Each structure stands twice: as structure tokens, then as C-alpha cells.
Amino acid sequence: xxxxxxxxxxxxxxxxxxxxxxxxxxxxxxxxxxxxxxxxxxxxxxxxxxxxxxxxxxxxxxxxxxxxxxxxxxxxxxxxxxxxxxxxxxxxxxxxxxxxxxxxxxxxxxxxxxxxxxxxxxxxxxxxxxxxxxxxxxxxx
Amino acid sequence: xxxxxxxxxxxxxxxxxxxxxxxxxxxxxxxxxxxxxxxxxxxxxxxxxxxxxxxxxxxxxxxxxxxxxxxxxxxxxxxxxxxxxxxxxxxxxxxxxxxxxxxxxxxxxxxxxxxxxxxxxxxxxxxxxxxxxxxxxxxxxxxxxxxxxxxxxxxxxxxxxxxxxxxxxxxxxxxxxxxxxxxxxxxxxxxxxxxxxxxxxxxxxxxxxxxxxxxxxxxxxxxxxxxxxxxxxxxxxxxxxxxxxxxxxxxxxxxxxxxxxxxxxxxxxxxxxxxxxxxxxxxxxxxxxxxxxxxxxxxxxxxxxx
Amino acid sequence: xxxxxxxxxxxxxxxxxxxxxxxxxxxxxxxxxxxxxxxxxxxxxxxxxxxxxxxxxxxxxxxxxxxxxxxxxxxxxxxxxxxxxxxxxxxxxxxxxxxxxxxxxxxxxxxxxxxxxxxxxxxxxxxxxxxxxxxxxxxxxxxxxxxxxxxxxxxxx
Numbered sequence: 001x002x003x004x005x006x007x008x009x010x011x012x013x014x015x016x017x018x019x020x021x022x023x024x025x026x027x028x029x030x031x032x033x034x035x036x037x038x039x040x041x042x043x044x045x046x047x048x049x050x051x052x053x054x055x056x057x058x059x060x061x062x063x064x065x066x067x068x069x070x071x072x073x074x075x076x077x078x079x080x081x082x083x084x085x086x087x088x089x090x091x092x093x094x095x096x097x098x099x100x101x102x103x104x105x106x107x108x109x110x111x112x113x114x115x116x117x118x119x120x121x122x123x124x125x126x127x128x129x130x131x132x133x134x135x136x137x138x139x140x141x
Numbered sequence: 142x143x144x145x146x147x148x149x150x151x152x153x154x155x156x157x158x159x160x161x162x163x164x165x166x167x168x169x170x171x172x173x174x175x176x177x178x179x180x181x182x183x184x185x186x187x188x189x190x191x192x193x194x195x196x197x198x199x200x201x202x203x204x205x206x207x208x209x210x211x212x213x214x215x216x217x218x219x220x221x222x223x224x225x226x227x228x229x230x231x232x233x234x235x236x237x238x239x240x241x242x243x244x245x246x247x248x249x250x251x252x253x254x255x256x257x258x259x260x261x262x263x264x265x266x267x268x269x270x271x272x273x274x275x276x277x278x279x280x281x282x283x284x285x286x287x288x289x290x291x292x293x294x295x296x297x298x299x300x301x302x303x304x305x306x307x308x309x310x311x312x313x314x315x316x317x318x319x320x321x322x323x324x325x326x327x328x329x330x331x332x333x334x335x336x337x338x339x340x341x342x343x344x345x346x347x348x349x350x351x352x353x354x355x356x357x358x359x360x361x362x363x364x365x366x367x368x369x370x371x372x373x374x375x376x377x378x379x380x381x382x383x384x385x386x387x388x389x390x391x392x393x394x395x396x397x398x399x400x401x402x403x404x405x406x407x408x409x410x411x412x413x414x415x416x417x418x419x420x421x422x423x424x425x426x427x428x429x430x431x432x433x434x435x436x437x438x439x440x441x442x443x444x445x446x447x
Numbered sequence: 448x449x450x451x452x453x454x455x456x457x458x459x460x461x462x463x464x465x466x467x468x469x470x471x472x473x474x475x476x477x478x479x480x481x482x483x484x485x486x487x488x489x490x491x492x493x494x495x496x497x498x499x500x501x502x503x504x505x506x507x508x509x510x511x512x513x514x515x516x517x518x519x520x521x522x523x524x525x526x527x528x529x530x531x532x533x534x535x536x537x538x539x540x541x542x543x544x545x546x547x548x549x550x551x552x553x554x555x556x557x558x559x560x561x562x563x564x565x566x567x568x569x570x571x572x573x574x575x576x577x578x579x580x581x582x583x584x585x586x587x588x589x590x591x592x593x594x595x596x597x598x599x600x601x602x603x604x
Contacts, residue, residue, distance in 0.1 A: 002193075003189065003193075004189060004190060004192060004193025004194075005193070007186045007187075007189040007190035007193065008190050008193065010183075010186045010190075011183060011186045011187050011190050035174055035175045035176035036176075038171070038176035038177055040167075040171060040176070040177075040178060040179055041176075041177045041178065041179060041180070043179055043180070043183055043186065043187075048350045048351035048355075049350050049351050049354070049355040049356075051197060051355065051356060051357065051358035051362075052351070052354075052357075052358065052362065054190075054194075076197065078194040078195045078196070078197055078358045078359055079194070079195055080193075080194070
């Protein structure tokens with residue numbers, strides 16, 4: 001594994017993106033940054049701009065208007081970039097599966113690398129998902 | 142010979158010490174917030190990771206300026222740190238007027254941030270760069286007034302070597318009343334030059350999504366971050382040379398020098414963690430009001446000999 | 448004025464407009480009126496009684512399209528709802544946007560989602576639905592069917 005990929009796994013900068021969620025998953029993601037479940041010890045920082053991001057944390061079921069913006073943002077994130085879907089709404093639209101405004105699940109719009117179920121998932125689950133993602137990228141899962 | 146000094150002292154030593162200083166900053170901030178911080182090699186890993194990402198140039202940006210701006214800032218910090226190490230360790234003779242060269246070159250990192258922000262073609266970057274411009278106008282005046290104090294006290298000589306030898310003979314300038322006032326002014330100005338919290342409104346802001354840095358990714362961002370971290374070492378080093386007698390790297394003097402640098406770093410970190418962020422008009426009023434007043438008092442005290 | 452006085456005054460003033468008056472609980476009153484007298488009743492409640500316009504809600508029950516306008520009288524803890532029932536084939540009603548500006552956006556939303564035509568509304572554009580949504584398809588009606596060929600509606604398991 002190359003040096004830059006190894007460095008990517010040790011310092012992933014996180015960008016948080018909500019495509020129309022109820023904000024509960026967003027609150028749980030922000031909880032991970034608080035001193036109780038500190039993720040800065042893994043080197044994760046909250047990236048303010050999409051051009052600085054390594055990991056995209058996507059919450060919310062993707063409706064027609066935000067699908068366009070989501071694709072534009074995914075193209076602006078410099079590759080190598082990893083996408084993590086958090087919460088039931090982004091895994092398969094959850095209870096909004098028959099809604100008129102959510103035609104496609106998230107992994108038909110952008111490629112997703114890790115799925116974290118829960119409504120909302122606890123911060124421990126989010127950290128476990130991040131650890132499993134790093135193990136998968138290293139190839140040791 | 143000089144190229145060797147540039148690479149060895151200017152680049153490698155300053156970069157390593159600067160990145161270690163940035164780790165100390167993040168670890169102490171984390172400990173103050175009752176959490177664990179990042180591991181020791183984290184700032185080095187950040188730079189290596191950024192070198193491996195692809196660089197995206199926006200369509201509306203002016204390409205040459207966009208790519209050139211980080212190189213400009215990095216180059217000037219390189220030259221400044223070489224000059225400061227050369228004067229500290231007496232590698233070559235200091236020339237007349239090199240303090241003016243250092244002050245001019247220390248304004249260039251801010252200018253390169255502005256150039257990078259304006260060349261990005263993004264209105265948020267333009268807002269961040271215009272705030273940086275106003276901040277630069279604010280703090281240059283008290284900075285130059287405060288630098289007049291060691292110049293006056295070492296008999297109006299304009300070379301860093303003279304300032305160091307006068308301090309070696311008579312004791313550090315921070316022991317005099319004018320020196321301590323000028324040091325306080327310089328600490329406030331240094332906080333603004335480094336872009337740390339009471340004065341970080343140009344960048345790293347959730348209000349304007351990291352300001353002038355918003356369109357930089359990959360190698361450009363790596364160079365900008367390296368430039369900021371090297372500045373975190375170079376600016377306190379400049380203050381130590383001017384007011385505290387320079388770093389003495391022989392024998393037991395090493396411990397005393399480390400203490401000088403660490404005290405300045407701790408002052409920066411404590412101010413960073415205990416203050417909210419100011420607005421740009423409050424910051425300008427602060428610099429042109431109380432800070433300039435204290436600097437003028439320090440110059441007057443230096444002129445009458447205290 | 449107390450609650451009893453206000454309700455008696457309303458029943459007295461709009462005697463020929465009210466179809467049904469339902470006093471559900473101390474905090475909640477439903478008043479069903481004819482569609483022609485909506486502006487008269489709503490401006491009386493908004494201006495004379497100094498009520499606050501909360502929101503309007505619309506529903507497609509299988510016999511008619513109903514719109515409820517909710518006004519809250521905070522000084523006596525009362526929520527008055529005006530209900531109008533519209534014909535399903537051609538739902539039309541006078542707009543309340545010229546009377547108070549708070550009704551502007553909610554009427555745009557009811558127009559694009561339920562298909563109700565508001566006469567006299569200054570600016571009846573789309574509010575929430577995307578631009579490529581076909582005209583004449585109203586999502587929250589009873590007879591809405593899926594028009595999108597690319598939509599995936601099963602979980603795959």
C-alpha cells in the first residue's frame with residue numbers, strides 16, 4: 001500500500017452533508033466530535049470545505065432536488081474520496097421508500113463504501129463504522 | 142554554501158520544529174477541552190496525505206496566480222527563516238538593513254493568502270481575502286512601531302547581528318520598561334499574523350467555510366499548511382531575537398532557549414483557547430486604538446533611555 | 448372578551464355562512480364555512496379578533512378536497528380552524544394572500560401539491576417541487592400514480 005494511501009487512513013478529514021434528513025443523524029455525527037467520543041485522536045478533523053474532504057458523511061434520504069447538488073459536490077471532492085452512508089434514510093430511504101420525492105436510494109446516485117444502520121445510530125456505532133471502513137481499505141477486514 | 146544553509150536550516154529544521162509546535166498546539170488544546178489529542182506524528186501525516194490528493198482548479202479562477210500564490214508565500218518564509226538562523230548562529234555576517242528585509246518578507250505570507258483568495262473565483266474566498274487585507278492594514282502599524290524599540294536601544298543600528306550583540310553585552314531588551322511594552326504589542330500582533338483565534342476571521346471559519354482557502358486542494362493546500370506551520374516557528378523566533386536575546390544553542394543554554402520558545406508558544410495557545418473570535422471592525426479598532434497607543438509609549442520610553 | 452363571548456359573537460355574525468360548528472375542547476374549535484365567505488370570515492378573525500395565522504393544511508378526502516386555515520388566539524389559549532370543502536373536479540377558492548402576507552407561500556405549496564386554484568394570488572409559482580416535475584400531476588391526491596420510470600421502489604431483499 002502506497003505511502004499516501006497509508007497517510008490517508010491515518011488522517012481522514014470528514015465532511016458532513018445532509019441531503020434532506022430530519023437532523024437527528026446530524027446531531028449524532030456532531031456528538032462524535034465532543035470530548036466524550038473524541039475522534040480527533042484518530043486524526044479526523046471537520047473539513048470546512050468540500051475541497052479539503054476525504055470522507056463524505058451523508059445523512060438523509062436523497063430527494064430530487066438534492067440529488068443534483070449531491071452529484072455536483074461528489075465531483076468536487078478530490079479523489080481518493082470515501083463515502084459513508086449514515087442512518088436508515090440514506091441506506092435505503094427507510095420509511096420514505098414509497099414517497100413521491102425520493103426515487104432512488106443513495107448507492108444508485110454515488111458509490112458508497114460503508115453503511116452505518118440505525119435511526120439514529122449511536123456515536124459508538126459511527127466510530128465502529130469508521131474503524132471497519134479503515135480496516136476494509138487496508139484489506140484486513 | 143548558502144544553498145546548503147537554505148535547505149538545511151531554512152527548510153528542514155524550521156519545518157520540523159514548526160510541525161512539532163503545531164502538534165503541541167493541538168494536543169494542549171485537546172487537553173484543555175478534556176479530551177485526548179492527536180498522536181505525535183499527526184501534522185506530518187496531514188502534509189503527506191495532502192500531497193497525494195488530486196488538485197482541482199476551478200473554472201473561474203485565474204490559473205497561473207492560483208497555482209503560484211502558495212509558492213510565493215512558502216518562498217518568503219523560507220528566506221526569512223534562513224536569515225534568522227544565520228544571524229542567530231553567526232553563519233555569515235549580517236548586513237546593514239536586514240531587519241527591514243525581514244519585516245518586508247514577513248508581510249508576504251499575508252499577501253500570498255490574499256492573492257490566493259482573490260484568484261479563486263469564489264465570492265466566499267473574496268470575502269476572506271478582503272478581511273485579510275483589512276487585518277494587514279491594522280497590525281502593520283503597531284508592529285513597525287514596536288520594532289523601532291530594539292533598533293533605538295541598540296544605538297540606531299539596523300542589523301540583526303548588532304541587536305544580538307548588544308543584548309549579549311547588556312542583557313535582554315525585555316528587561317527594560319520599553320522592551321516589555323513592545324513585547325506585549327508584538328505578541329498581540331503575532332496572534333493576528335498567525336491567523337489564530339481572536340483574529341482568525343479571514344480563514345478557518347464556519348461562517349465563510351474557511352475563507353481564502355476554500356478552493357485549494359492537494360498540493361497547493363499542503364504548501365499553504367506547511368507555510369503556516371513554519372510561520373508558527375519563525376515568528377516567535379523573530380521575537381526572541383529582537384527582545385529576548387536569541388537562542389543560545391551551546392551547553393546549558395539549550396534548556397534556557399527551549400524555555401523561551403515554549404513560554405511564547407504557551408502564551409499563544411492560552412490566548413487561542415480562551416477567546417472568542419472578533420469581528421473585523423472590532424479588530425481594526427483594537428489595533429489602531431490601544432495597541433498603537435502602547436507602542437507609541439514604548440517608543441517614547443526607549444527614546445528617553447529607559 | 449372571554450372565550451364564550453367570542454364564540455357566541457362568531458356564531459351570531461356569520462350565521463348564514465357557517466355550515467357546521469364543532470366545539471371540540473377548551474383549546475380547539477372547528478368552524479366549517481362555505482367557500483364563498485372565506486375572505487370575510489378570515490379577515491374578521493385576523494383583524495378584529497387580533498388572531499395569529501398559523502398555517503393552512505389541505506387534505507384530499509375521497510369526497511372533497513378540504514382546506515383548513517388555523518388561527519390562534521393566544522390571549523385566551525384558543526385555536527380556531529376554518530374548514531372549506533371544495534369540489535374534487537375543479538377546486539377553486541379565493542386567495543387570502545392580499546389580506547395578509549403570511550398566506551402567500553402556503554397557498555403556493557397547496558397549489559402545487561393538491562392542485563387547488565387560488566384566484567387573486569399575486570404569484571402562483573412552484574415552491575417545493577423540482578422543475579422537471581410534470582404539470583398537472585398532484586402528489587398528495589388520492590389518485591396519484593407513479594409516473595417516474597426510473598424509480599426503484601423495492602428494497603432488493
